[in-house]
Amino acid sequence: MDREQAQQLLNEMTESPALLRHARTVELVMRALARHFGADEEQFGVTGLLHDADYDKYPDEHPNLIVKKLEELGHPDIAHAIAGHYTKWGVPRESLLDKCIVAADELTGFIYAAALIRPTRIEGMQAKSVLKKLKTKSFAASVDREEVKKGAELLGWELRELIDFIIPVLEAHKEELELTP
Template sequence: MLTRDEAWQLLCDWTPSDKLRVHARAVELVMRDLATGLDQDVERFGLAGLLHDADYDSWPEEHPRRIVAWLRARGDEDIAHAISAHYTRWQVPYESLLDKALLASDEITGFVMACALVRPTRTEGLEPKSVKKKLKDKAFAAGVDRFEVAEGLRMLIEAIGGTEDEHLARIIGVLHAHRGELGLN
């Protein structure tokens, strides 16, 4: 089984961009937190979050095929499948909670970080309603696919219950707890 150290080394080898590494780490933290709260495999959830964009910097035209193939060759099929499904337009079926959790954590984590970065207090005092208001502004963080955010939240809520506000508050809390590491001070 893949270890966290091996995954981090691969991410560093394949991902020269510090910005993308920070995103990967943020999604890893959000996924680990979700897994803990749902009594799921924290390591597997974390590894999926950490590696979901590992091949994007070096081989954007092959994303996510290269990381998926690498994981499948190692026997890490659950993580490979979740990564192959982390964008709905790829038409990969969502078969597990891991698959849905990654979709529900990827785009929105990046978006919440963008929301925090334009505030003088960053994550301090950031509320779900502020994030939702920014989601309506198509010019803000225009690269974030709002459809993916909505589908991810819908699938996760359908699978585990809760509300959008609860999911957003949890993400904000995770990012706040790790704000120093994530450059959100």
């Protein structure tokens, strides 16, 4: 599946501007992780783009509908990664793709939220400020802090390393992501 096909599928299933933006941010981080690890950038990007595609219209069935659709379209690796992009669902993370989507999802959303409340947005953001915000349970309360930690652990990285990896990815696309002051 190429990006154009994935975008079309996402647009069919997702209407929320916030969720569409989240899909894009996770796609960008997944592409960067693929480059870092020498993996298939298109596959990683499509996984990031589609990981929450069914959540907007079918939250009670998430991620089962997008997983089934991807399996039907002949993309079992992407389907498996999306099926396990939240560790509490009990799907084993077997491949690098499986691990990277967990590492990218919650933390990317958290960093985005933290950037929105800064006067300079993503510009000049440091891991230290993100780590401090993670300790504030009332900030972005829906973000599962344990999931954030597990994502870094799955890659064998310190959490600070993963944050330091994600911030410049988002900063490189700050205009598109509406993260400029």
